[in-house]
Amino acid sequence: MEIIEAKGLSKVFVLKDGKQVTALGGIDLSVPEGQLTALVGPDGAGKTTLMRLVCGLMTKTDGSLQVAGLDVTQRPQAVQDLLSYMPQKFGLYEDLTVQENLDLYADLHGVTQDTRQQRFRHLLEMTELAPFTERLAGKLSGGMKQKLGLACTLVRSPRLLLLDEPTVGVDPLSRRELWQILQQLVREERLSVLVSTAYMEEAARCEKVYVLNHGHFLKGGTPAKLREVAAGMCYKVTPPEGMPLRSLQSRLLAEKSVIDAVPSGGVVRFITRGNPVELKPLARLSLTAEAIEPRLEDGFMTLLKEDVQEQGGPAVQTAAASSGQMGTFSERSRVAAPVEIEVHDLVRRFGDFTAVSHTSFSVHRGEVFGLLGPNGAGKTTTFRMLCGLLPATSGKISVAGVNLRTARIEARAKVGYVAQKFSLYSSLSVYENLRFFGGAYGLYGAHLYARIQAVLREFHLQDVADHAAGSLPGGYKQRLSMAAALIHKPEILFLDEPTSGIDPLARRTFWQKITALSERGTTIIITTHFMEEAEYCDRFMIQDHGRMLVLGSPEEIRQRMRLPDATMDDIFVAIVEQARSEAEKDSKAKGAVS
Amino acid sequence: MTSGFWRRLLALMRKETRELLRDNSSLALGVVLPLVLILIIGYGMSLDVKQVPTAVVLEDSSPFARQAVHFTQGSEYFAPVFVSSLADGEAMMRRHEVDAMLVVPSDFSARFAEGRAELQVILNGTEATTAMSAQGYFEAGILTWAAGEGARRGAHAGGIAIESRIWFNDANTSTWFYVPGILMLVLTISGVFLTSVVMAREWERGTFESLFVTPMKILELVLSKTIPYFVIAMLGMVLCLIVGRVLYDLPMRGSLALILGESMLYLIVALTIGLVISALTKNQFLACHVSLMISFLPSVVLSGFLFDLHAEPAAIRVVSSLIPTTYYLELMKSLFLSGNYWPLIARDTAILLGFALFFLGWAFHMTRKKVEP
Numbered sequence: 001m002e003i004i005e006a007k008g009l010s011k012v013f014v015l016k017d018g019k020q021v022t023a024l025g026g027i028d029l030s031v032p033e034g035q036l037t038a039l040v041g042p043d044g045a046g047k048t049t050l051m052r053l054v055c056g057l058m059t060k061t062d063g064s065l066q067v068a069g070l071d072v073t074q075r076p077q078a079v080q081d082l083l084s085y086m087p088q089k090f091g092l093y094e095d096l097t098v099q100e101n102l103d104l105y106a107d108l109h110g111v112t113q114d115t116r117q118q119r120f121r122h123l124l125e126m127t128e129l130a131p132f133t134e135r136l137a138g139k140l141s142g143g144m145k146q147k148l149g150l151a152c153t154l155v156r157s158p159r160l161l162l163l164d165e166p167t168v169g170v171d172p173l174s175r176r177e178l179w180q181i182l183q184q185l186v187r188e189e190r191l192s193v194l195v196s197t198a199y200m201e202e203a204a205r206c207e208k209v210y211v212l213n214h215g216h217f218l219k220g221g222t223p224a225k226l227r228e229v230a231a232g233m234c235y236k237v238t239p240p241e242g243m244p245l246r247s248l249q250s251r252l253l254a255e256k257s258v259i260d261a262v263p264s265g266g267v268v269r270f271i272t273r274g275n276p277v278e279l280k281p282l283a284r285l286s287l288t289a290e291a292i293e294p295r296l297e298d299g300f301m302t303l304l305k306e307d308v309q310e311q312g313g314p315a316v317q318t319a320a321a322s323s324g325q326m327g328t329f330s331e332r333s334r335v336a337a338p339v340e341i342e343v344h345d346l347v348r349r350f351g352d353f354t355a356v357s358h359t360s361f362s363v364h365r366g367e368v369f370g371l372l373g374p375n376g377a378g379k380t381t382t383f384r385m386l387c388g389l390l391p392a393t394s395g396k397i398s399v400a401g402v403n404l405r406t407a408r409i410e411a412r413a414k415v416g417y418v419a420q421k422f423s424l425y426s427s428l429s430v431y432e433n434l435r436f437f438g439g440a441y442g443l444y445g446a447h448l449y450a451r452i453q454a455v456l457r458e459f460h461l462q463d464v465a466d467h468a469a470g471s472l473p474g475g476y477k478q479r480l481s482m483a484a485a486l487i488h489k490p491e492i493l494f495l496d497e498p499t500s501g502i503d504p505l506a507r508r509t510f511w512q513k514i515t516a517l518s519e520r521g522t523t524i525i526i527t528t529h530f531m532e533e534a535e536y537c538d539r540f541m542i543q544d545h546g547r548m549l550v551l552g553s554p555e556e557i558r559q560r561m562r563l564p565d566a567t568m569d570d571i572f573v574a575i576v577e578q579a580r581s582e583a584e585k586d587s588k589a590k591g592a593v594s
Numbered sequence: 595m596t597s598g599f600w601r602r603l604l605a606l607m608r609k610e611t612r613e614l615l616r617d618n619s620s621l622a623l624g625v626v627l628p629l630v631l632i633l634i635i636g637y638g639m640s641l642d643v644k645q646v647p648t649a650v651v652l653e654d655s656s657p658f659a660r661q662a663v664h665f666t667q668g669s670e671y672f673a674p675v676f677v678s679s680l681a682d683g684e685a686m687m688r689r690h691e692v693d694a695m696l697v698v699p700s701d702f703s704a705r706f707a708e709g710r711a712e713l714q715v716i717l718n719g720t721e722a723t724t725a726m727s728a729q730g731y732f733e734a735g736i737l738t739w740a741a742g743e744g745a746r747r748g749a750h751a752g753g754i755a756i757e758s759r760i761w762f763n764d765a766n767t768s769t770w771f772y773v774p775g776i777l778m779l780v781l782t783i784s785g786v787f788l789t790s791v792v793m794a795r796e797w798e799r800g801t802f803e804s805l806f807v808t809p810m811k812i813l814e815l816v817l818s819k820t821i822p823y824f825v826i827a828m829l830g831m832v833l834c835l836i837v838g839r840v841l842y843d844l845p846m847r848g849s850l851a852l853i854l855g856e857s858m859l860y861l862i863v864a865l866t867i868g869l870v871i872s873a874l875t876k877n878q879f880l881a882c883h884v885s886l887m888i889s890f891l892p893s894v895v896l897s898g899f900l901f902d903l904h905a906e907p908a909a910i911r912v913v914s915s916l917i918p919t920t921y922y923l924e925l926m927k928s929l930f931l932s933g934n935y936w937p938l939i940a941r942d943t944a945i946l947l948g949f950a951l952f953f954l955g956w957a958f959h960m961t962r963k964k965v966e967p
Contacts, residue, residue: 055807057965076963080807091801093609095616100609107605108808110598152804 003160003192004031004054008063010215011049023049025215026063031194031208033159036186038203039196040300041212042503044474047196048088050212051164054194055085068159084158088165090149094138098129098148101137106155116155123151126181141545142375143174150178154185161185163195167202169500169529171374171544172569173576179205200297201569209296211303214311218303223296230298233259235276235289236267243285246368246536250515251281253508260301260508263535265565266555271298304505337364340492340523341386346395348381355381357546359395363525363539365491368518370540371527372568378546379527380420380496386525387417387494400491413441416485420496422477426470430461430480433469434487441488455483459513475506482513493517495526499533511536531568542572549575602810606818610792614822620788624826628780628834633841635772645673646728649683649692652676654702662706662713662743663696665735672731683716693718694728706743773838774926775899777831778919781857784827785864786871786889787882793819793872794881806963816961820865827861828854848929852939856929859946860922864889866953873960893919898927918949 006029013021024046031037039047052058053065056076065072067079092101102123106116124130127147132140137148146166153161163182167175179202185191195206203209203223210220219226239248245263252261252270258279261270269292276282276289341363348356356378363369371379384390385397388408397404402411424433434455438448456462459479464472469480478498485493495514499507514536518524526537534540534554541551549572550557558564561574614620650663655678666674675692677683683695697714705711715732796802805815835853838844846853867889875881894900896910897919903911914920921942928935 052803052965057803057806057963059964059966077809081809083807085804085807087800087803089800089803091796091799091804093613093801094799095613096609100612104605104609105804105808108602108805108810110601110809149804 001033002030003033003068004029004194005066006030006063009050009053009060009065010062011046011053011058012061022215024053027212027215027217029210029217029220031192033192034186034190035208036182036193036195036206037208037210038206039194039210039212040198040200040203041196042304042505043198044503045212046215047212048164051085051087051162051194051196055083055162056080057085082158083160083162084153084156085162086149086153086164086166088168090146090152092137092145092149092152095136097134097136098140099133101148101152102155105152109156111156119155123154126184127151128177143170143177146170146174146178147181150181157189157191159192161191161193163193165196165198168198169375171377171576172531172572174374175199175202175569176573200295200300201567203300204296211300213304213307216307218307226299226303227294227296228299230259230271230294230302232291233271233273233302234269234292234294234298235272236264236269236292237276237282237287237289238267240285240287244368244515244538246511246515247519248281248285249536250512252279253512255279255281259305260298262508262532264532265535265558265567269298271302301504304503308505337366339363340365340367340400341369341525342396342398343386344396346382346385346397347393348378348385348390349393354546356385356543359541359543359548361541361548361551363523365523366518366521367538368514368524368526368536370534370537371525371543372529372531372534372540372572373543374529376545377543379529379543381546382543383494383496383525383527387415388412413488414490415492415494416488416490418478418481418485418493418495418498420498420500422481424469424477424480424484427468429466430456430469430472431465433480434484437484438487443488451487451489455487458486459483474502475509478502478506478510486517490522492523492525495524497527497529499528499530531572534568542575544572544576547579549579598809599811599814603814603818606810606814607821610818610822613792614826620792620823620826623788624780624784624823625830625833627783628776628830629837631779632773632776632834632837635776644670646671646694646731647692648672648674648694648696648728649686650674650676651680651683651695651697652678653680653700654698656703658703658706659698662702662736662739663698665739666696669731669735671728687716687718690718694732696732772899773834773842773844774930775923776838777834777857777926778860778893778897778899778923780830780834781827781861781922782864782889782893782919784823784830785861786868786885788823788826789819789865789868790871790875790881790885791878792823793869794875794878797872797876798878803965806965812958812961812963816869816957819869820862824858824861824865827864828858831857831861844930846930847933849934852934853926853929856922856925856939856943856946859943859950860918863918863922863946863950863953866950866957869957870953870960873957889919892917896920897923899923918946921945 006027008026008028009024010022010026011024013023015021027050029050039050041047049058053060054067054072056072056079059073068082070079072079093104096104102120106120111119124133127144127150129144129148129151132144137145140148150163150166167178170178182193182195183205186193195202197203207222208220209223209226211218211226219229237248237252239245245266245268249261249263249268249270252258252268255272257272257274259271259273261268263269270276270289271294272279279289282289339362343362344360346356346359347354359382361369371382373379381390385392385404386399388399388404388411399411400414402414404411425436428436431452434452435448438444438451443451456465459482461476461480461483464476469477472480482495482498499510502510511533514524514526526533534542537554539551539553542549550560552560554568557571558566561571563571563574566574648666650666652659652663663674666672674696675686677686680697683692683697686692687695695714695716697716699705699712699714702711702713713736715729717729796805832854835844839846868885871884871888872881875884892913896914897917898914899919903914903920906914925939925942928938
């Protein structure tokens with residue numbers, strides 16, 4: 001029995017200027033009852049549009065769509081009565097408490113008082129929100145908000161549950177807990193779930209996975225079937241001593257026959273259609289690759305890559321990486337390089353809320369340093385203090401040898417900054433933006449002109465130099481932001497969440513660029529909520545609730561935690577659990593004393 | 595089915611009221627702001643002009659003529675200086691010693707007997723506001739005298755043709771004139787601003803997307819949004835009414851029931867305009883600006899609140915006639931300062947009802963359980 005059945009379903013948006021955008025171009029979907037089905041695909045693939053069509057919040061342009069045998073267009077209310085939907089930005093009322101939010105949705109769904117008590121107890125227990133029922137929803141952490149959102153959609157037992165990216169930016173521990181809840185629900189209540197996600201390890205937990213790109217399904221089937229796509233093409237290779245993983249990864253990615261390469265757990269994993277022995281970077285370094293089993297992500301990347309090539313889109317890797325542009329990786333230990341940024345006992349409070357608590361670290365020249373953590377961990381606050389955009393409550397920061405408290409202007413001339421949101425002028429052209437930012441950094445005349453040409457070339461923006469910045473697609477905007485930040489050749493580059501909201505292929509190109517910059521000696525500080533991106537960093541720090549949990553290189557941290565093969569998500573979970581159990585021991589010890 | 599309606603409506607209203615009480619800005623906008631406005635306008639912004647320096651030119655110095663301009667003496671509105679020639683008066687005007695001249699021509703007494711007397715009022719146009727107020731005072735003073743004189747003589751007093759527009763505001767206190775306007779402002783701000791912003795906030799925060807897939811109906815949503823703000827706005831309006839009565843002895847010549855009833859009707863118009871704006875913009879910032887531009891500013895500038903509509907060019911009067919506020923204000927002024935004038939009440943009520951139905955229909959047409967961009 002299929003709970004959702006779509007045939008040739010399409011959705012076309014007509015923009016104000018009369019242009020038409022095809023969000024979904026005739027897809028066939030069948031979601032089985034009583035199972036978990038995942039929808040994966042890059043941002044802008046049409047996942048949210050599909051979800052909204054299924055729950056009747058949008059009207060289809062063409063095709064047929066039935067939920068439990070009911071036509072969604074004709075009977076939207078009947079369909080809505082049997083499903084629950086958790087949008088990406090779940091609508092919690094932040095001025096209402098946890099209990100009041102639950103009550104509101106229970107009242108709207110007409111849940112009777114006696115079933116309600118039992119249901120609430122069950123939901124609160126499952127989400128571990130029971131101690132916080134009187135707290136305002138706005139004062140919950142990101143993970144708790146997601147869990148409350150899920151609880152609100154589950155105040156009654158729906159037949160179908162739709163979840164739109166329920167775990168984006170949520171910490172790995174909460175993400176795991178959320179998935180345990182989902183699997184429990186499917187087991188206990190035979191719930192049918194359609195969930196969209198950007199995390200492949202989550203999709204791998206589902207019975208069926210659909211891969212969506214540019215409004216079309218590339219493939220649908222069991223995770224095993226999708227893994228098969230990359231079967232016999234996956235390898236791993238260990239770089240020589242002293243070579244950063246990202247340098248080898250970047251070189252592999254520049255090869256035509258390589259579909260994908262990522263640093264992972266001390267090795268570089270890559271997918272190639274050819275024979276790995278023929279790969280130049282491996283031959284030059286006389287490395288041998290070892291064949292490995294494909295993961296779901298490998299299948300996904302292979303499908304995406306094939307689609308891009310079929311569509312005649314730009315061949316992504318070649319963009320950044322004619323290897324002539326790359327510098328050489330330095331073999332000396334980065335820790336021996338001079339210290340570029342020194343942070344000592346940094347604290348930032350907003351009222352009685354401590355956003356960053358007693359944080360100390362240093363960054364060496366030419367290092368790629370990552371600030372990792374879930375949304376709300378204090379990354380952006382730390383970052384803004386480093387850039388001199390926000391004064392610290394206490395503590396010392398020096399950037400490029402300049403004390404930020406006394407000489408912010410001098411320090412700023414040495415840094416470039418890429419903000420999380422696109423913060424260039426949308427109505428100015430690419431060229432005008434660059435000229436403006438060059439001028440703002442004090443460049444002029446022939447030198448300014450030369451620098452503009454150089455960054456246009458470096459970031460492949462020559463063709464769009466006359467286009468208004470606001471009209472460019474996401475990947476171009478991000479490259480333009482980088483170009484503007486690098487126009488004055490800063491020694492240090494700050495990047496705030498540069499990889500959120502861009503598709504996986506563009507993320508690879510982005511890291512290639514970062515690798516090239518670091519090989520030329522630029523110091524790079526980067527924040528991200530993708531834990532696995534720690535693998536690209538020389539050293540990184542994980543923050544949570546304003547506290548620094550851990551600091552070191554990926555390898556060091558794996559050794560320290562005695563988890564040699566663990567993913568970064570596993571490490572985060574292990575660290576948080578360890579910190580919690582220590583806190584518990586402490587409080588018990590205190591209890592014993594008093 | 596009906597029990598579901600009430601249950602959901604109550605749940606939504608409970609939620610709305612909690613949000614409203616926890617977010618102090620709505621209460622401030624709905625209750626505190628009106629009180630501040632009424633106090634400022636009552637005590638600070640009174641447009642009354644007092645002690646206008648005036649040259650009274652007595653070319654006719656007969657006792658009869660002196661009697662005609664006697665009203666300028668002993669009045670708090672004038673500070674008169676008596677001169678006997680036009681030239682002296684003009685000189686004083688040039689030196690800015692006086693802002694106004696009241697000229698009694700040499701043949702005033704004779705012509706008054708014939709019923710065609712003329713008095714000349716000359717005002718300093720550089721002080722437009724003072725001049726306009728002073729003109730009003732002169733006209734009122736002269737007319738009062740002429741009426742009295744005519745009655746005494748038993749003759750027709752048409753000899754002095756001066757039209758005064760300030761009929762019902764006996765004491766000529768501008769505060770009285772403005773209180774109905776403030777009531778109008780309170781209802782407009784609470785109605786249009788609060789509703790459009792709270793609806794837009796839900797679009798912006800994505801909370802509608804979650805609400806729309808519940809069994810909730812659009813009618814329930816619209817009612818739950820309007821009822822709490824209706825209460826807040828009426829609270830603010832009643833407070834203003836009490837303050838106006840206690841502090842400024844605002845007369846209430848018409849019935850209180852009519853005043854409240856018409857206010858509720860106007861409030862419904864304002865709330866539905868707010869709903870339409872929010873459904874069109876779906877963005878708090880935009881909703882705020884659109885409310886300001888299409889409801890608040892016209893209410894202040896074009897409704898007759900600040901400027902007398904009779905003095906406006908025809909084109910502006912056409913625009914004014916398209917704004918519901920104009921009719922409400924006309925009603926309120928009439929109800930407060932003159933009394934229950936039924937033809938006007940019937941006409942304006944019908945017009946306001948028409949506006950309410952129009953915007954209500956539009957609001958329902960625009961607000962759908964869909965999230966199409």
